[in-house]
Amino acid sequence: MSKGDAAANQLIDFKNKQKNPTTTLRSWGSPTVYKDATLSVGPDGLLLLQDNDYFDEMTHFARERIPERVVHAKGAGAFGFFEVTNDITQYTAAKVFSKIGKRTPVAVRFSQVADEAGSADTIRDVRGFAIKYYTEDGVWDFVGCNTPVFFIRDPILFPSLNHATKRNPVSHVKDANAFWDFMSLRPETAHQLMYVFGDRGIPASYRNMNGHGAHAFKFVNSDGNPIYCKFHYKTDLGVKNLDPNAAQQIAGSDPDFLLRDLYNAIADGNYPSWTMYIQVMPFADVPYLSFNPFDATKVWPQSDYPYIEVGKLILNQNPSSYFNEVEQIAFAPSNFVPGIEPSPDTLLQGRLFIYGDTQRYRLGSNFNQLPVNAPFREQTPTNYLRDGANSIKNQGGAPNYHPNSFKGPEVDSRALKLQPKVNVSGDVYRYDSGNEDNYSQAGILYRNVFDDGARKRFVNNVANHCSKAAIFIQDRVVLMFSNVDSDLGSQLQSELIKRRNNVSSSLIK
Incomplete structure (x- = not known):
């Protein structure tokens, strides 16, 4: 244990701050008489029903x-603030961005996605990156990841995606057949797989x-004019990742490695920070694009929609x-909050319902009244919802x-103004988006962003994992990545x- 390890020294620090022990109280506030024994008839006798201390405990x-999150079960949290450094009021009337220098309190949770709360921090997985902004207009939740794309486009595939990445319901072990069977049958996953099995699949912290x-998403400015946008947070410390062998060793020696690192950094005053950027896209551009801008498996090219700096996120x-x-x-x-709205992104539309419903199951119908979730502006809600757990x-x-x-x-007239009318039309049908362009951006990432070393590591990472699946599934995975890039497919087949x-x-030996 290092002398400066704040996480390891937490209890010692608490003791040093306490002048005298406090009195132990029962949950209803009366003093506890004795803490280390139950109330019984004789030293080896029957326990008494009147021992309320025992039953309360x-x-x-x-x-x-409480029920574990079905995804993002293990995570680390911290608090801090967001400070505006650049004026974007031409795009949005959201008060959080109202002027340069404005600070808004935030809570942030980083997480794994697929595994349970007891899993090791250094497994290969997407990482959650969620921010709760406590704004003057209420809470705005940014719920993102450390990758700019996602596996699927249609929210109805969420359960199957998660079932395929979690434990087999019979053997209760991770199943490479299930994982690669689903991924190769839904090739829109290819772009996200490039990130997960690339270097960013195991962050160093x-x-x-x-x-x-x-x-x-959609911004609306004070005149009621909308524009589409995307949000990005770039670490000011630089992106760093773990080698798979090092990650495996850390998983055995310190499964809480990332959680401990964040806690200790903040405790030591080494406050992490990120620069927030947006991309904006006029509505008029949408009909003329070569890709669907509302497809969560796609990025917006920075050459056409450059990053615009917005502010600093600091955790202290x-x-x-x-x-x-x-x-x-x-x-x-x-x-x-007023000034920020959803776009027609199909996956986002599905998430708008299911996340709140999941929290009601996990925490109860009044989860937004819990102190960490309640708006700072008004702890007492003013609406027409009552009672419940x-x-x-x-x-x-x-x-x-x-x-x-x-x-x-009553309804806020300003908020009403910032929700302009939207014209929608179309035939009601179940449109399977699986055959849309699944490979072009993944190919650009492989050829133009990955260097030779990154390409080699990617192939090796996929081969190590996919080799545990049945051969017919391996062949389908090779075909999928051959569509991303022919050289990638050849390299992967050779490694498998x-x-x-x-x-x-x-076996012969």
């Missing part, structure tokens, strides 16, 4: 865990990875309670119906055959 213990919103405070402030923090892409602020005698004659809350021959040789 045990019934609470049995309920300590949460402080050294970028954050992106794969979705397109660790959570005081992991459970209260990280486990119970609830992000939902549907938490918008964990209702903290039930709004006293205010009317619980609308319209009413008793001065209940090499691994098959090595297995055959070991």
